[in-house]
Amino acid sequence: MMFYGSGGWNPWMLALMVCGMFLFWAFVIWGAVVLFRGSHPAGHGPELDSGQILHERLARGEISTEEYESLRKLTSSAS
16 A cells, blocks of 8 residues: 655645644634623723713703703712
């Protein structure tokens, strides 16, 4: 029985190993990115202070101007 290359590495075996190593490292890097993004969710910008939050709620129509004024007085006296 004869073997190709006298028992050495076939070119397709080397190519398979290289592809396997590439896939392994791609999976490791992808996993690290997923873990990092999971611990720091996107879309969470800088924290707003209470005055900015009240102003945004007023602009969206969630609170009335009377509620805005009373809450603004409460938060400014608490600071």
